[in-house]
Amino acid sequence: MRVSIANALVRTTLAAGTVLALSVPALAQDAFDSTAATGNQTNNTGNNTGAQTQQGGNANAPQLQGATNGTIGPQGGDATVIQGVNTAGTVRVNNLANLEALLNIIANGMEILGIAWGGPTMIWGFMNMAAGTQDALKRIIWGAAGVTGGLATPGCINWLVASCRDANLFS
Numbered sequence: 001m002r003v004s005i006a007n008a009l010v011r012t013t014l015a016a017g018t019v020l021a022l023s024v025p026a027l028a029q030d031a032f033d034s035t036a037a038t039g040n041q042t043n044n045t046g047n048n049t050g051a052q053t054q055q056g057g058n059a060n061a062p063q064l065q066g067a068t069n070g071t072i073g074p075q076g077g078d079a080t081v082i083q084g085v086n087t088a089g090t091v092r093v094n095n096l097a098n099l100e101a102l103l104n105i106i107a108n109g110m111e112i113l114g115i116a117w118g119g120p121t122m123i124w125g126f127m128n129m130a131a132g133t134q135d136a137l138k139r140i141i142w143g144a145a146g147v148t149g150g151l152a153t154p155g156c157i158n159w160l161v162a163s164c165r166d167a168n169l170f171s
Helices: 002-023 035-037 095-131 136-166
Strands: none
Touching: 095 136
16 A cells, blocks of 8 residues: 555656646747847847837837826817827726725635634534534534535625626615
């Protein structure tokens, strides 16, 4: 039996090593040889992977400008567009996403606590059952309820949030 366990351990180690070796990323190579295409040896710094675009010093790109505060003008047919002027619009915060993230954190915490408390309680109940203690069955039931409640909490909370979202209760 020990030989089969040792063989299984060796096979598992070799499989893990193979997976690790295959998951290591390859070094980026310049497949297009940037210097040969332009004939310019000074542009290549040795860090070019062939995916970068080399731009000249003064390209014909427009000057970028941030949004400026102002009032939103008339819409539709009365609107006048002024080139080069950005007006900052209204930013809406998705409070449902924030609430959902908070509820997911609470649900995952409840799952961890349910499993961390229910599992040992159930094991303790089985140990007490083997010893012949009176309240062993009660501990097993409490432990199973803790594990079940912990595993069911995230699904229930996600179901409630999805139902409220579908019913437009947060709009």
